[in-house]
Amino acid sequence: MSSPARESLLINPEEVGTWALGSYVPVDASWFMHAAIRRPKEEFEVKRLPNARFFDLDKVASQHPLGLPHMMPDNHTFADALESLGIDRGTTVVLYDTHGVFSSPRALFTFKAFGHPGALVLNGGLPAWEEQGLPVETEPPSAPWKSSYKPVPQLDASVIRSYEQMVDNSQYERDSKASELVLDARAHPRYTGETPEPRDIPSGHIPNSFSLPFSTLLEQHDKGDRSYTTMLSPEKLEQAIRDVLGPSADAVLAGQRPIVTTCGSGMTAAIIWLALQELGIDASVYDESWMGYAARKSSKIATGDE
Template sequence: MFSRRSLLASFHVPLSSRSIATISMAPLLIRPSELNNLLKEKQDVAILDATWFMPNVPRNGYEEFLQKRIPGAHFLDLDKVASSHPLGLKHMMPSERAFADACESFGIKPSSHVVLYDTHGIFSSPRALFMFRTFGHSNSSVLDGGLPIWESESNSVENGPPPEAEKAEYPTPRLDHGSIRDYDQISKNASLDPAVAELVLDARSRGRYLGVDPEPRPGLSSGHMPNSVSLPFNVFLEQKTGPGANTFPVFKAAPDIQKALEDAVGQDRASRIIKGELPVVTSCGSGMTAGILWLGLKLLGAPQTAVYDESWTGYAMRPTSKIEKN
């Protein structure tokens, strides 16, 4: 078992004493104090609000962004910065050029430290981080606790349309295809012997995984794919309380994330996942909260971690998919 101190140090690295220009990879998570230090030092920082809501939630991320945001932030619409999909699925990974064009529109250069947050605390920002890291932009982080923790520590916010960003130049990057799985790969994996298959970690609720609760998307069967294990994304998170008893999620300490992983897959498989001996793929309803599991595993140092981009929606929409229940 890792020591709490060494694991926390591995993903909450203070930035104030180091120059971003000399850092090849930013910490996965940062705190408001660290973001403030970056801004005070006039570092090349780009702040993006990556808020996204489930389709059955009557809220609009951009409208709320206009009402309240971290100063200097721009809005990253994950459904717009996405590739088209034959099944009409949203927020799929964009093409290499589309990603570069989006970065240019936000004034982001390859050297920029991109800080991503959402208004939930932790929900959609890990998916945005997955996108940046998979395109090789390692100088990127998630603000752990998002806008709620920013406000809870008495930091200022602003509203209204943000000033237009000064357009930057961003060369076309290269997508790390090893970090993404498509339907053909997942379908073949579902047919393999468990001893040789990649393990799929399903971030949906256990009821949806077992097929006893309905999916939020009408007409879509619940259940799960073969060679998968239920690991609801919220087991990697804990609730913090801000002013006025407002609660919001943040990532648990690394030992607690590891314990949640062990509870789901067993100590032996958890150890093999962390060492990179057992490749895993994270999945959810549509590829959004799979990012939370991906980030939690990265915090543990698990190197062989990919995301099934379509996730359950793309899998269950196809009549030839093998679906298990219970």
């Protein structure tokens, strides 16, 4: 049995398309791996939702001692970024990306961690929007925008896990009620250690974590030259959780087991976070994720399926 339903943080293009222009702000939060040849800001400037602004996840971030990218920003960095985009506390924000659902959940997690009330993810992103025949802008953006985001928001530190917390938690067995259950969003072969990481760090996983590849929570749509993802329905999300967690699923779906999500760099961990939100389940994110964990020589690394 899953937790009580809550209002969805996903919205379909058809619904947004009925809203009056100016009643919300579309925000492009597209992000690509650094090895990709695509440049999200350049693509935004060529084509975007009407009146959209660009939220750069790598720039709206804090500096990390290990040089990790797109870590959660501090209070002033977040507030300054929103002010420069013309967003205030009362603005309804519709976050999207050009994959469909990929990096927009990370942006949503950031907005929610800072207590922004009106924030949603466009399910299917820009490709699904275009598929519905909804209008796009192709002229240069009308920036700069300016607003006031006061009072400066405070990060809810309870939704972020640190390296030290993850190390302490990893000492417990998976089924221990004293531990937080850790869900890893990376592809399964990276979790098991069978394939190398795309960065210069070991592969494998945090001991006693579970593998839940983010791709298993998404539906792939291939429409001619347009390919994109959407989040699975709540019923299918629940089944995906059950398939991975087995006997532990009932406690998780009932909201009786605390959850931490992780991935390669903190990006796709937010896809699991959003999927759990859709099931009425709260979760936290290990912001450093595998890049921070595996980079430390003292870290214990597990391989295989356990």
